[in-house]
Amino acid sequence: MSKEQRHRHEKRKLLFFWLINNNLISGTQNAYTSERKALLVCNTEIFEVLSRVVKMVHEHLLTNVTREPVSEELPGDFAMWLFILMELTVFAIFFISFATMQNLYPAIFGTGKSSLHPVAGLICTLALITSSYFVALAGIRLRQGNESRCSLFLAAALMAATVYLITKFSEYSQLIQAGYDLSTNTFYTLYFFITFFHLMHVVLGMVILGYMLHRTRQGAYATGEHSGFESGASYWHMVDLVWIILFPIIYVIH
């Protein structure tokens, strides 16, 4: 490890201790107690493990996601990317509002989250990730000129998206039967509003995927003009990206 790397490592370590100590022992104003010493030793070990994990992930990303020659154009239509940016901004405001309200009303949010089923959230996540993967594979096959395989992957993506829809509606149905709705409290208002808003995007995305499937079967992309396909695929990946952030906020962090 070079001097500069060691210096950076020490800086990260100090920052880590500051973060941890401000959270773990913010209420302990006593001078150096034995508990505090033990906690610092424990934190040192946690920090070393975490640094190794971060280093491994970083190395993995550097070796596996290396930059390829930069293209002049975006995949898909420029207008679609502006629309994606707009949608992401709206969702970011929802997410930050949800986190802020969770901080203001921890008891209401704690009780609300315990009424949700994490397995339902997990199924939705796996379904959307898999659907996005199938759309990516469909794009690869289309660029290779294999339209029949492209259609097959688009159909598989639609099926995975249907699993998400069924799970989400069954979760809504269970909550409504248990007596929870939009007006129950702040948690349920935000929960129903944000997840339903996302669900509407999934439905729109499925309509777009269905149209892409129809066009592929018609041979409309055989000419090599894939802009429309790439726009639709980018929209679908945006829907997945939003859920990737939404899932931990609602189901994981408690």
Add this chain to the structure above:
Amino acid sequence: MSALTIKATNSWLILISLTLLSLAVSEWVENPAMMILFVVLAVIIKGRSIVDIFMGLNTAPVVWRRLLLSYVIVVPAIIGAVIVWL
């Protein structure tokens, strides 16, 4: 199997693994700051994977890639900070 397919499959496996790991960490780790730190890191790695591999911004103009990558870093980081410190 083409190189692009292998990359997409690796990304899918990373996304699935990190999702399962996040859920496990939320159940097992009792320190909320550590749990949120891990979950936020997982979201950032997952977001990067979607932006670079699935969306194909790895080869797109740098400005757009940076814009999307900054979103997947800044938004989860703000959410984590708001929940832990606000």
